[in-house]
Amino acid sequence: EPEVTQTPSHQVTQMGQEVILRCVPISNHLYFYWYRQILGQKVEFLVSFYNNEISEKSEIFDDQFSVERPDGSNFTLKIRSTKLEDSAMYFCASSEVSNNSPLHFGNGTRLTVT
Amino acid sequence: GIQVEQSPPDLILQEGANSTLRCNFSDSVNNLQWFHQNPWGQLINLFYIPSGTKQNGRLSATTVATERYSLLYISSSQTTDSGVYFCAVVRYSSASKIIFGSGTRLSIRP
Numbered sequence: 001e002p003e004v005t006q007t008p009s010h011q012v013t014q015m016g017q018e019v020i021l022r023c024v025p026i027s028n029h030l031y032f033y034w035y036r037q038i039l040g041q042k043v044e045f046l047v048s049f050y051n052n053e054i055s056e057k058s059e060i061f062d063d064q065f066s067v068e069r070p071d072g073s074n075f076t077l078k079i080r081s082t083k084l085e086d087s088a089m090y091f092c093a094s095s096e097v098s099n100n101s102p103l104h105f106g107n108g109t110r111l112t113v114t
Numbered sequence: 115g116i117q118v119e120q121s122p123p124d125l126i127l128q129e130g131a132n133s134t135l136r137c138n139f140s141d142s143v144n145n146l147q148w149f150h151q152n153p154w155g156q157l158i159n160l161f162y163i164p165s166g167t168k169q170n171g172r173l174s175a176t177t178v179a180t181e182r183y184s185l186l187y188i189s190s191s192q193t194t195d196s197g198v199y200f201c202a203v204v205r206y207s208s209a210s211k212i213i214f215g216s217g218t219r220l221s222i223r224p
Contacts, residue, residue: 033211043157045211056211089155104159105157
């Protein structure tokens with residue numbers, strides 16, 4: 001069964017550094033998402049992406065965050081200047097259509113900012 | 115926005131027991147999914163069930179959309195069922211995002 005893949009599985013970075021989290025969505029999916037889960041808390045929506053542009057973003061997704069689909073397969077989340085509070089598990093997801101098909105999640109990237 | 119509430123927040127059971135997890139949502143939804151987050155943090159898709167009943171082995175789920183709730187049933191629990199179970203919903207007016215509940219933490223004791 002096709003799956004969403006994320007790399008790296010764990011990233012440690014120093015405060016103020018830039019990080020790029022990478023995702024390869026399922027190949028025939030058109031909608032892509034990033035979610036975040038701070039340890040012990042619920043999974044929070046960050047941003048959705050369709051047709052090479054952001055379709056919706058949450059208040060968490062401020063100017064420090066950006067997303068890109070640099071080629072036909074990858075979908076990336078960049079954090080420009082990491083803060084301690086950015087430490088979390090970051091999940092990528094994709095779906096065939098936006099509203100009436102299930103989201104498929106990757107295994108996540110655990111980001112630790114020191 | 116739409117609110118998603120899950121109950122109970124925590125559940126501790128002996129291996130072999132049955133359990134029912136509940137998800138209430140505050141408005142009509144067009145998509146509902148149940149996920150299991152295992153101890154390694156992975157989100158495993160259990161059911162896509164905007165309405166009706168589905169079964170997969172020892173797990174089944176029922177969504178009554180008109181009454182705004184969904185139930186996840188786990189029968190004959192095993193220790194590998196431990197983890198956090200999340201309900202997540204989509205509503206057309208928030209077309210491009212899925213909203214998660216706070217989860218039910220299930221611990222199965224051997």
